[in-house]
Amino acid sequence: MRRLWLIYGKLIETSTQVTFQYRLVHFFWLIGMLFEPIIYLVMWTTLADEQGGTLAGYTTGSLAGYYIAWTLVRQWNIALTPFGFEQRVRNGELNPHLLRPIHPFHYDLSDFITMRIIGTLYWIPVGGVLIWLFQPTFAVDATMIGLFALSLALSFVMRFVLVYALGMAVFWTTRVSALFNLYFAIETILSGRLVPQALLPSWAQELGWWLPFRWSFGFPIEIIIGKLSYAEIWQGFGFQIGWLIVATILFRLLWNAGIKRYGAVGA
């Protein structure tokens, strides 16, 4: 375990140096991503305004809070997609990774952690401007911020492992992009990325409870805007950890079975 920590430390250090070469690229990329939540935010606040200031328990202030927290959560919602993994398998880029003494997963996770940390640093000024523009309300006490940070970290790791495991399908067939797109479309709708849970029909909310999606997106947001009680927050952590365990088992099983089938294309 100690060895693994040392490895992660070193890997994160190297990939920080690599990532910092492209500062402006990352910044523009962050700006480009802002418009999606702004569109949703404008749409729902307009509606809330027209209905006298509240909408399904959201005020215009908490809607603004929702979508501003959204921009930070979205940062931590980025994982190595099955498409990225497909490219590796198809082009034989996986080969050098397999020769190393450390599992490729660790390289990827440390790379993504680095990018997310740097992304968060870039996010700070942007988030400041958004807060000034849209006047949100947050639940800002130290405990909530701490719980938010914890749930954010868990949601990142949980989704990362889950999506990585999904990518293992590529070992069996490379024609699965339609399936992945369907998965991501459902995720967009049920995770809280498109709309807050409370605006979905009740059966969809019920369904979302048992699926991993909302625990990796809507859950941290709802903590920081003060929508959840402590009981609900602990329950949410339970779901996050549960899905993390499921995803890890799934990943191990699929990897072990898949790697035997891998024919090292391009070798």
Add this chain to the structure above:
Amino acid sequence: MKRAFTLAWQYLRLAFMNEMQYRINFFIQLFESALALGTALIVLALVYAQTEILNGWSRYELQALQGIYVILMGFVQISVQPNVERLLTDIQQGTFDFVLVKPIDSQLLSSIREVRIWQSVDILAGSAVLGHALWQLGNQIGLVQVGLFVVAILSGVLIIYALVFLLSTLAFWVIRIESIFEVLMGIMAAGRLPTDIYPRWLQIILVYLVPMAFAVTVPAQIITNRGDATALLTQLGVAAVFMLITRLMWRTAVKRYSGASA
């Protein structure tokens, strides 16, 4: 002018013949367009579950607007985007030489080389959404109106084309500009909603910098009987101005290009 059309036609034919080898991609594209549209329609359903009118727009008026947005972005993905991607690669790798030595205008050639046939599914899907919305609205639509609508759509495509090419000329000065397009694509997504719903600062961007206000809204106005001649003429004027600026920029930019091995 005739030569330009013949050439564009030949490129289109080539792309078509090439893509016919990969017919399964049609179904993949169909599925993906359906997913994207489905998501957009779900949002509309969720919004209008809460209200009848959003900022003065009824459900099917907004659906018509979104159909037009999808059609417009379909054109961008069929032609504008792949051509710009090719252009940027050419500039980075120095293969833009091959464009310059051909006996045809370099901007024209750079604008017609690539066609992604299967993306036209988006245009069909957008038209279906638009058609359904119009049928629900039950407005009388005359032939002239349809003609003006097509003009407005094409002029909207020209506006986006000019804007994208204007930005891509920056690549002659600074090489890595892909990330600027991320920002541009983000702003263009704001065309999904009528401009007047946005806060003031975003409206200014959508009118003067990235004129989605003209590109999407004017066709929507015409087809939903809200349009007038002034709106269409303004839109055509905006398109002309953007095309002119892009042309001037292109001429200046190409002079800066120094070739790969030079």
